Amino acid sequence: RSLYGGMHENNVVFRITALRGRGFLIRKRRIGKKDVPDVYCSIRLECMGDDHHRDNRQRRKVRKQQYSPWKTSMIKDTTMPQWNESREFTGVDPNMHFLRVDAFDSNKGGKDDLLGSVEFSMEKLVRKRILEMELLDEGTSTNSYITLQCVQVASTEKEAGGSVPNNIGYHNNDGHALIED
Numbered sequence: 001r002s003l004y005g006g007m008h009e010n011n012v013v014f015r016i017t018a019l020r021g022r023g024f025l026i027r028k029r030r031i032g033k034k035d036v037p038d039v040y041c042s043i044r045l046e047c048m049g050d051d052h053h054r055d056n057r058q059r060r061k062v063r064k065q066q067y068s069p070w071k072t073s074m075i076k077d078t079t080m081p082q083w084n085e086s087r088e089f090t091g092v093d094p095n096m097h098f099l100r101v102d103a104f105d106s107n108k109g110g111k112d113d114l115l116g117s118v119e120f121s122m123e124k125l126v127r128k129r130i131l132e133m134e135l136l137d138e139g140t141s142t143n144s145y146i147t148l149q150c151v152q153v154a155s156t157e158k159e160a161g162g163s164v165p166n167n168i169g170y171h172n173n174d175g176h177a178l179i180e181d
Helices: 056-061 122-128
Strands: 013-022 027-030 033-035 039-048 063-066 082-089 097-105 113-121 130-137 140-154
Touching (some): 039 082, 113 122, 122 140
Antiparallel strands (some): 013 082
């Protein structure tokens, strides 16, 4: 069931915060040398067409609009990166948008290694407020996780006369998002 009762809201601003990751593996490179990952994420908000489907294979076929990807900072030499970085997205309809998160290990002078990816609906993130999702590598479990937070920071009146609640997420008295640990 939709958080917004099936209505499509087009003028909502959400602040997405990449909080942390965990479970990234240390890889052996050469004899006696270990490569602790230098992790960053690429996060994209994408919009599905009117005939969207929950199935990822079908979803890829009906993608309609993609926002510019947001790249977090790279956290060096850790299996448990902490980003606490936020980006605001305007014109989000939780019923029609989803997030794609790709985690990478940064490599000097070479192509960065994809550690895993995950896609999930904005509606799920809005409803849960804080969401930890397992990254997958071509559909296979990685035992690595990314945690995101979502806070609604603005909304407008609906044509139907209703409004979208503006208290989604955690806020302090001056409107700043609070992070729950």
